[in-house]
């Protein structure tokens with residue numbers, strides 16, 4: 001089987017590495033990729049926002065399966081274009097990707113499917129903002145204001161300051177057509193991914209990510225600064241429970257609407273004092289959780305994705321998981337997330353990659369004319385390690401992180417720390 005992966009982050013690098021371990025996959029190409037991916041497989045230039053160009057590249061390369069990493073091409077209809085060209089695609093249609101592309105739509109389907117989530121109101125007019133905020137005013141709990149559409153991780157504001165909440169709501173309406181206000185959910189967050197062919201749901205392993213830039217959840221929101229799996233503190237039945245109460249009902253509801261969801265459904269969950277609630281859905285693998293989830297996958301990823309893309313998941317063998325723990329630490333460029341500085345050369349990658357249990361996954365990197373590797377984006381590397389315990393995986397990951405030199409870069413020191421202490 002020959003596979004084309006579309007995207008350029010550490011998520012795509014993790015997918016490439018997992019496919020490299022699958023003996024059924026005979027060819028792997030990635031577009032556009034990054035410096036690390038180019039060290040592993042053939043990379044090809046591509047504008048990932050151009051859905052026709054993606055389909056044309058898949059045809060030209062003669063691949064059997066296309067895997068779409070990021071959300072923007074999915075929402076724009078890349079999977080539809082690829083399937084129209086007669087090629088199997090791991091990724092939802094534009095209609096199904098609306099579960100990520102519109103938070104109001106996701107709320108509508110959750111209501112239909114009876115899936116537990118935060119109470120919410122959708123505003124389409126500035127006059128509705130104050131009333132909606134009043135509805136969710138509770139002493140001691142912040143306002144939650146969400147841009148309806150894709151916002152690259154910058155669409156959600158959680159704030160005690162009513163003026164800030166109103167200003168964000170107005171900005172969302174000015175830039176789009178709707179804003180979602182919802183009740184505040186307390187409790188730790190869990191990410192659970194499921195692979196689905198539109199009918200059958202195969203959950204993967206749960207993970208937790210760290211969204212804030214600095215230790216102790218200080219600083220601005222980011223695309224994600226680290227992750228770990230498994231979650232020693234989570235209830236033993238969390239995967240079965242979320243599959244039965246969240247993932248399967250959503251997949252059933254999408255099928256009943258005539259817009260089956262094929263690919264990866266990501267449930268972002270809050271474990272509140274009143275039970276599990278969905279925070280959001282994504283229509284693709286999450287970054288950085290994918291790095292730790294796939295580090296623990298022992299069976300082939302290619303076959304699983306192909307079975308989902310072609311509607312044969314029911315008869316495909318279930319994934320096999322290692323009992324290892326995995327931790328990933330993101331090294332970010334100076335100034336990330338506000339204004340990342342690019343162009344600095346990265347040293348120590350070889351030594352870091354040679355350390356025990358470690359995988360250096362690249363995100364924003366590129367090869368310079370002199371052959372050196374330089375930072376080319378905000379999140380630069382995702383240093384991933386496995387170990388017998390979270391404690392060991394953390395030690396290994398941070399040993400490798402400390403071998404990497406990137407001027408001005410920053411990373412969190414507390415990824416998986418609390419969970420490793422509880423282990």
Ligand SMILES: Nc1ncnc2c1ncn2[C@@H]1O[C@H](COP(=O)(O)OP(=O)(O)O)[C@@H](O)[C@H]1O
Nearest residue numbers: 118144153154155156182183184185268279280
């Ligand atoms: N109802 C809520 N209560 C508390 N925190 C929330 C709520 N909704 C979102 N958040 C916080 O904001 C983050 C981003 O929100 P999310 O819905 O995941 O949007 P996106 O990932 O598209 O930015 C979540 O990971 C969570 O930490």
Ligand SMILES: [Mg+2]
Nearest residue numbers: 268279280282
């Ligand atoms: Mg999110």
